[in-house]
Amino acid sequence: MRGSSVGVDVGGTFVKIGLAAKDGTLLRSVSMPTEPGRPPEEFVRRVAGAVKDWRFDSVGLGLAGGVDAATGTLLFAPNLRRWVGFSFKRAFERALKVRAVADNDANAAVWGGYAVGLKKRARHVVGVTLGTGVGGGLILDGRLHRGADGAAGEVGHQTLDPKGPLCGCGKRGCLEAYAGTAGLLRIARRRMRRVPSPLTPKALADAARAGVPGARAVWDEAGTWLGVGLSNLVLTFNPDAVLLLGGVARSGRLILDPVRRVFAAQPFREPFARLRLSAPADRDWGCVGAALLSRESR
Amino acid sequence: MRGSSVGVDVGGTFVKIGLAAKDGTLLRSVSMPTEPGRPPEEFVRRVAGAVKDWRFDSVGLGLAGGVDAATGTLLFAPNLRRWVGFSFKRAFERALKVRAVADNDANAAVWGGYAVGLKKRARHVVGVTLGTGVGGGLILDGRLHRGADGAAGEVGHQTLDPKGPLCGCGKRGCLEAYAGTAGLLRIARRRMRRVPSPLTPKALADAARAGVPGARAVWDEAGTWLGVGLSNLVLTFNPDAVLLLGGVARSGRLILDPVRRVFAAQPFREPFARLRLSAPADRDWGCVGAALLSRESR
16 A cells, blocks of 8 residues: 555564554554574574565565664564674565664654654653563654663663662562563562462453552552653653553553653652653554654655 | 853852863863842843853753753753743853853763763763762763753662662652762661761761771662662663762772673673773763863764
């Protein structure tokens, strides 16, 4: 379709490929295993095969790693190691004969939330993706800030308490260890006499809404830590908006209310007074954002 | 002198006024009480009187508060409350008949350290001023990032431990409560059987170098917390360089070594691998930076 773009969200295990309209509507999508042990050229061929009957003007990739956005080269990626050094931009431009861009997957997701959820009506945005991992992206002056090495936005690994719970990264008390899925479930196991089964963020949200004892306190604790982490970012960047994306953000007010309470208690009022806190309805932001990024001028 | 600029560093108690050459050399300086209870017009007249025999092309002000850099208007300032809403830019342009700019004082100091200490050879810089307060500034793509409300850079009030020591701002466990002067002296009182008298950061640095028992551990503790706070900023922003300014940074390796140890222990290597940590020899960075800012094009 005219004005449509393909977005490819490349995780360590699965790839999600979507066709997005100009306004970010996802028109169709397909997913497949990533198979990061195989050569990147083969990955390109598989993706090209999947979209061969779609009509689009550009393609954007969000890769789970650091990316040199200018060349579309993967710089580092714990889960896509064999593909480091490969220029996804060039390979996709050759294979699909359209403009291609590549960026970090959290950057792509935050761009999607910014362009669609906020309709770009903000200059400076801190975006945080709350899922298995807690990642993020910074939009400064309306553009993604990628940092010196394409590594900016690791907001989930800021330390909030050096004696806190162990994080997957090996440090203690990272924001992710409280507000990522594993952190949330750990809080539930400690706080609730009987946890929902299976124990998932969705089940915990349902339990809190149904008044199950202890469930709301789980969200309050996770949300309070999230509020502390976000406050640190707000004090540093003074954004117009904070954007929360990802599965854990789907709990809505359960997690937003404690965040707002932490914001309201900050002694430095100025960066919080006009701040917008937004958790747009969940979508495949990684796909949508990657697709929309490919329509941006550099 | 041709090519020289006046820099005015306006704190809540004292004003320092300096004449800086193009390269940032401070040619002369004078200080006077701020008297923030009196009208701002009177302050402008006093500063104009102090520099009336100096030759310069521009004047820059660093104000202890939030500033709208476009208009040079003070937006908020706990210690300069009566001057909020006043356009220092316009008033100084009228009084001195040269170009004037106004910005936040920590921004000005970080700009000075960036322009002189790093000779602008970095794209993205996190600057932290370590003194009575811990403040900072962000340089993004070679330009100061001021945020949505001129309030960006409050890096000293990021929470590192919500159960930590009380900070002057009212919160607990802020970076400032460990790495600001009061925090450092508090650590000394706890860690040393006999503290130097009078107890100052300089006396503590001398004591550590002289091998006084416990003194080095004070710097190790403060430097470790500083390392945690800086790591949070590096993970988020992925700068080329971290710049440490202010009295506490004068201790050199005593505080830099523990910071480097924290950096070296970070599991996410990429943003730390090429990172430059710089503590340029101390100067009146507030004055110098304000003067140099007035030479920048917008």
